[in-house]
Structures are given as C-alpha cells and as structure tokens.
Amino acid sequence: MTVQLDARPPVTPAPHRRRSPSVRLSRLDTRFSPYLYIAPFFLIFGVFGAYPLVYTFWVSLHDWDLLGSDHAFVGAENYTRLLADPDFWHAVVNTLGIFVISTVPQLLAALWLANLLNRRLRFRTGWRMAVLIPNVTSTAAVAIVFGVLFSREFGMVNWLLDVVGLDPVEWKSNRFASWVAISAMVDWRWTGYNALIFLAAMQAIPRDLYESAAIDGANRARQFWSITVPLLRPTIIFCVIISTIGGLQLFTEPRLFHSGTNPIRGGPLRESQTVTMYMFENAFAPHYNFGYGSAVAWLLFALIAVVAAVNVAIIRRLGGRTPGGRAAMGELP
Amino acid sequence: MSRLWRASPLTYLALVLATVTSIFPIYWMFVVASRSSDAMGQLPPPVTPGGNLGANIARLFGNTDAYFLTGLINSTIVAGTVTVSVVLFSSLAGFAFAKLRFRGRNALLLVIIATMMVPTQLGVIPLYLLMTKLNWNDRLPAVIVPALVTGFGVFMMRQYAGQAVSDELIEAARVDGCGTARIWWNVVVPALRPAAAVLGLLTFMTTWNDFLWPYAVLNDPENPTVQLSLRALSDGYYQDMSQVFTGTALATLPLLLVFVLFGRQIIGGIMEGAVKA
Numbered sequence: 001m002t003v004q005l006d007a008r009p010p011v012t013p014a015p016h017r018r019r020s021p022s023v024r025l026s027r028l029d030t031r032f033s034p035y036l037y038i039a040p041f042f043l044i045f046g047v048f049g050a051y052p053l054v055y056t057f058w059v060s061l062h063d064w065d066l067l068g069s070d071h072a073f074v075g076a077e078n079y080t081r082l083l084a085d086p087d088f089w090h091a092v093v094n095t096l097g098i099f100v101i102s103t104v105p106q107l108l109a110a111l112w113l114a115n116l117l118n119r120r121l122r123f124r125t126g127w128r129m130a131v132l133i134p135n136v137t138s139t140a141a142v143a144i145v146f147g148v149l150f151s152r153e154f155g156m157v158n159w160l161l162d163v164v165g166l167d168p169v170e171w172k173s174n175r176f177a178s179w180v181a182i183s184a185m186v187d188w189r190w191t192g193y194n195a196l197i198f199l200a201a202m203q204a205i206p207r208d209l210y211e212s213a214a215i216d217g218a219n220r221a222r223q224f225w226s227i228t229v230p231l232l233r234p235t236i237i238f239c240v241i242i243s244t245i246g247g248l249q250l251f252t253e254p255r256l257f258h259s260g261t262n263p264i265r266g267g268p269l270r271e272s273q274t275v276t277m278y279m280f281e282n283a284f285a286p287h288y289n290f291g292y293g294s295a296v297a298w299l300l301f302a303l304i305a306v307v308a309a310v311n312v313a314i315i316r317r318l319g320g321r322t323p324g325g326r327a328a329m330g331e332l333p
Numbered sequence: 334m335s336r337l338w339r340a341s342p343l344t345y346l347a348l349v350l351a352t353v354t355s356i357f358p359i360y361w362m363f364v365v366a367s368r369s370s371d372a373m374g375q376l377p378p379p380v381t382p383g384g385n386l387g388a389n390i391a392r393l394f395g396n397t398d399a400y401f402l403t404g405l406i407n408s409t410i411v412a413g414t415v416t417v418s419v420v421l422f423s424s425l426a427g428f429a430f431a432k433l434r435f436r437g438r439n440a441l442l443l444v445i446i447a448t449m450m451v452p453t454q455l456g457v458i459p460l461y462l463l464m465t466k467l468n469w470n471d472r473l474p475a476v477i478v479p480a481l482v483t484g485f486g487v488f489m490m491r492q493y494a495g496q497a498v499s500d501e502l503i504e505a506a507r508v509d510g511c512g513t514a515r516i517w518w519n520v521v522v523p524a525l526r527p528a529a530a531v532l533g534l535l536t537f538m539t540t541w542n543d544f545l546w547p548y549a550v551l552n553d554p555e556n557p558t559v560q561l562s563l564r565a566l567s568d569g570y571y572q573d574m575s576q577v578f579t580g581t582a583l584a585t586l587p588l589l590l591v592f593v594l595f596g597r598q599i600i601g602g603i604m605e606g607a608v609k610a
Binding site for chain 2: 042125149199245259
C-alpha cells in the first residue's frame with residue numbers, strides 16, 4: 001500500500017482586499033475550519049475505537065466481572081493464567097491452522113483467477129461480477145448455508161463424496177475437517193475479491209515489458225512468473241496483511257458453522273473454536289469475565305502483529321530483489 | 334488493450350467453473366427456501382426451486398423466536414444511518430486532508446491510515462462496558478454510534494478528492510469570496526459524487542453484514558438486527574431448514590439487489606482503490 005503524502009502546497013487563500021472584519025473572519029475560516037471538518041472522525045473514533053482498544057489493556061490487569069463492583073488489580077495474573085490455559089492454546093492452533101489452509105490456496109487461486117480475467121474477454125464486467133458476488137452476500141447467511149452443505153447425514157458435500165465412492169467425513173466433529181470446511185467458506189467469500197485487487201495491479205503493468213520479454217523468447221508462463229508476479233509483490237503483501245488481520249480475527253464463520261448447544265465453543269471438543277470465539281466465550285455469556293477476556297484480546301493483538309511481520313518477511317524473502325520490488329510497507333511514509 | 338492475451342476456450346471453461354462455484358451456494362439457498370421443510374432430508378439433494386416460498390415467508394415472519402421483521406427494520410435503520418453518516422463525515426475530512434493546509438495534516442493522516450490496520454474488534458469488551466454506562470445495551474444506538482465514522486472512508490475520499498477536485502476551481506471560488514464550507518458544498522461535493530456512491534454502497538453492505546458487535550451488545554432477542562435473527566433461527570433446537578434458508582435468502586436479497594444494480598461501480602471502486610491505495 002503506497003500513500004503519496006502531498007508535497008505540493010495546497011491552495012492558499014487569495015489575498016483579500018476587503019475590510020478588516022471579513023478578512024479576519026476568512027482568515028479564521030482557512031485557519032481553523034480544517035480541524036472542524038476532521039473533528040467528527042477523531043472524536044467518534046477516539047471515544048468508540050481508540051479508547052476501548054487501550055482500555056482493554058487496563059481491564060486485562062484486573063479481576064473484573066459483571067457482578068463484582070470492586071475490580072481488584074491483579075497485575076499480570078490474567079496473562080499468566082492464560083498462558084497456562086490449554087483451551088487458549090487450542091484456540092490459537094485452530095486459528096493458525098484455519099488461517100494457513102485458507103489463505104495460501106486463496107491467494108494462489110486469486111492470482112490465477114486474476115490472470116484469467118486479464119485477457120481479452122467477452123462479457124468482461126459479467127465475469128468480474130460473478131467472482132465478486134460471494135463477497136457481497138451476508139457472512140452469517142453463508143456460514144449457515146455452508147454449515148448445512150457440510151452436515152454429516154444430509155449434507156451435499158458428503159453426498160458428493162458418496163457418489164464418487166468415498167467415505168463421508170465428519171465435517172463438524174473432526175478437528176482438521178472442520179478447519180477445511182471453514183476455510184472453504186472463507187475462500188469462497190474472499191478469492192474473487194482478492195482476484196480483482198490483483199487484476200487492478202496487473203493492468204497497471206506496462207505492456208511493453210511483455211513485448212520485449214516475448215521478443216527475447218519468453219513464453220507466457222515465463223512472462224507470468226518473471227514479470228507479473230514480481231511486479232505484483234507490493235499488492236500481494238497488501239493482500240497478505242489484510243488477510244492476516246481479518247483471518248486471525250475469524251469469528252462469524254466458525255461461530256455459525258456450529259449450532260445446537262454451546263456453539264461459541266466451536267464444537268463439542270472446541271474443534272474449531274478461534275481465539276476471537278474464546279475471547280467472546282470468556283468475556284460475554286456465560287462467564288462475563290471481562291478481565292480474562294481482555295487478556296485474550298491483547299494476546300490476539302500481539303499474535304496478529306507477529307504473524308503479519310513474519311508474513312511480510314517471508315514474502316520479501318521469496319521475491320528477492322526485483323525491479324519495482326520496493327515492498328509496499330516500505331513505502332508507507 | 335489490443336495487446337491483451339487472447340482468451341482461449343479453456344479460459345472460458347475455467348471462468349464458467351469459477352462462476353458456478355460462486356453462484357451455487359446462493360442459488361441453492363433460494364432453492365431450499367422455496368421448498369417444503371422435508372427437502373433437507375432428500376438424497377440426492379433437490380437443485381430446482383419449488384413452490385413453497387410464500388408459505389415459508391409467512392412461517393418465518395410468524396416465528397416468535399426470530400423476530401425477523403424487526404430484524405429487517407432494525408438493520409435498515411442501522412445500515413441507512415451509518416451509511417449517510419460515513420459518507421458525510423468522510424467527504425468533509427477527505428476534503429480537508431486533500432485540499433486544505435493545516436498544521437499536523439500529514440501526521441493526522443497517518444493516524445487515520447493506522448486506524449485501518451488496527452483490529453478494533455479487539456476493543457469490544459470496554460465498548461460493551463461503555464454501552465452499559467450509557468444505558469445503550471440492547472438498543473440500536475449501541476451499534477450505530479461506533480460505526481458513524483471509518484478511517485477507510487476518510488482515506489478513500491481523501492485519495493479521490495486529491496485528483497477529482499481541481500485546485501483552480503477552489504481558488505476561483507475563494508476569489509469570489511466563498512468560505513471553505515461553501516467550497517465544500519458547491520465545488521467538492523459535486524466532484525466527489527461517484528466516490529461517495531461507492532463508499533455508500535460498501536458501507537451499507539458492511540454494516541448490514543456486521544455480526545460480532547451486534548451479537549455482543551444486542552442481547553434482547555426481541556430487538557435484533559437481521560443477522561442476529563439468522564443466528565436465532567440457526568441455533569434453534571428444532572431446526573426447520575426451509576425456514577432458516579428463507580431467512581438467509583431474505584437477509585441476502587437486499588445485498589444482491591444493490592450488487593445487481595451497482596455492481597459495475599462497486600467493482601470500479603474496489604479496483605481503483607487497489608491501485609491508488
């Protein structure tokens with residue numbers, strides 16, 4: 001993601017030749033009105049976005065629940081308990097597992113799909129709409145529908161497996177299978193969206209690069225891997241970071257994939273409980289343990305930061321040095 | 334564009350497969366929604382619509398656990414209010430960041446970009462405590478007010494205003510004695526209209542879909558958003574799947590309508606944002 005901060009001076013007010021009160025008023029206007037225009041964002045975000053995030057840390061240092069009015073300061077106790085909590089680590093593994101088996105195929109498929117869409121096509125807009133449509137449907141609705149598609153007895157997926165002679169899979173009570181089903185849901189929703197982002201970046205690559213490569217005898221596959229992919233690296237990094245932030249906070253899909261008793265646990269043995277679900281289970285019904293839940297939130301925050309950094313490092317390493325390969329994050333001012 | 338690679342029949346075949354994969358779950362949702370409740374027990378599963386949609390809708394609206402109609406109305410109120418507010422405040426702030434000079438501009442813009450990277454979802458616990466203090470629990474302001482502004486919206490409008498609003502026009506308006514408020518209204522707003530439309534559509538869809546925060550703060554089953562109605566239907570002990578699917582279909586329908594009408598603009602917005610951002 002590159003951001004060009006504007007270097008050229010913005011419009012300066014024209015010199016006014018009127019009498020002083022209106023000149024003063026206009027000077028006040030140009031000087032202070034910008035703050036007025038940006039104030040709503042900072043006020044509302046400050047109160048309902050930034051403050052809660054920071055205050056989460058404060059809450060996490062306390063024994064804080066719904067009923068007790070004295071929130072005793074306990075220091076790092078919530079964190080030490082959490083680090084020794086097998087259910088927490090179970091959720092971390094679930095989250096990372098789902099993240100890996102959803103993101104890697106998703107970004108590869110998106111790259112491939114973008115490459116298809118970047119050809120001379122009839123019904124160009126139609127194809128683009130077709131791949132984007134999963135992204136605009138209701139997440140909750142899709143999670144419920146996939147929950148049924150993957151159900152044990154009458155689910156369409158197991159029926160298809162049966163048709164081709166395979167055994168049915170316990171999509172909800174087998175841990176790995178439930179990760180796969182949830183990943184399928186995530187990929188169904190996001191592959192087309194990422195493909196359009198990649199497509200936009202592909203269209204910005206100058207055509208003459210391909211022409212000269214073709215003259216040098218590079219075939220299409222070679223052109224794709226030696227020109228397209230390296231030049232897309234900033235965009236790929238952008239998509240990886242967005243997927244990391246979103247993927248590690250996964251909640252709606254696994255929550256609604258399960259129904260029946262205690263679905264917030266993600267299955268009877270927490271087969272697909274993500275960290276956000278675990279935070280929710282502790283902080284809200286049934287436990288209302290705000291302190292412990294806040295500690296989960298902060299550790300998840302740390303996990304996201306670490307995984308995002310690792311991902312960026314991996315992708316930079318994979319690409320090596322390439323023309324125009326200044327990685328996107330490096331260009332953030 | 335003539336130098337684009339030619340599309341082979343294989344390209345089309347692959348695109349058809351991708352399209353079928355994209356559309357099938359949505360299509361099948363409407364199939365089950367239009368059938369009687371025993372459709373779910375049939376193998377092979379039915380893949381053509383039946384004639385029960387009207388009856389299913391009637392049963393859905395009569396379901397006393399889901400409050401589906403209330404959910405639809407609430408979601409319309411919430412998503413509508415949030416959309417208007419996000420577009421308004423984003424176009425104001427975007428204009429200021431793109432075209433006005435003020436101390437701290439670049440630093441504040443960086444703050445806005447940073448907010449797009451921060452997982453604010455992790456602040457739900459204090460937000461919940463705050464709502465308890467404000468006595469907004471179980472009431473719509475709890476889901477409306479925190480969503481009234483987004484960093485994404487401000488950034489998008491700032492990027493668009495930078496290139497769509499001409500400095501000469503602003504200059505000319507100033508010479509004519511316009512204050513910044515009038516410049517915003519008479520010069521900037523008309524130029525921002527296309528981006529404002531896309532931002533509005535994206536905001537509406539995101540807000541309509543929002544699940545985690547409403548799930549945390551709206552605990553009164555009689556006052557849900559539509560996504561919470563779906564949860565109630567899906568978690569019900571006695572699952573009548575044709576009714577559940579009627580709910581998911583109706584909750585998706587407004588989004589599909591928006592997409593069919595404005596899909597081209599939405600795609601344009603996503604792709605332009607990708608290049609510029």
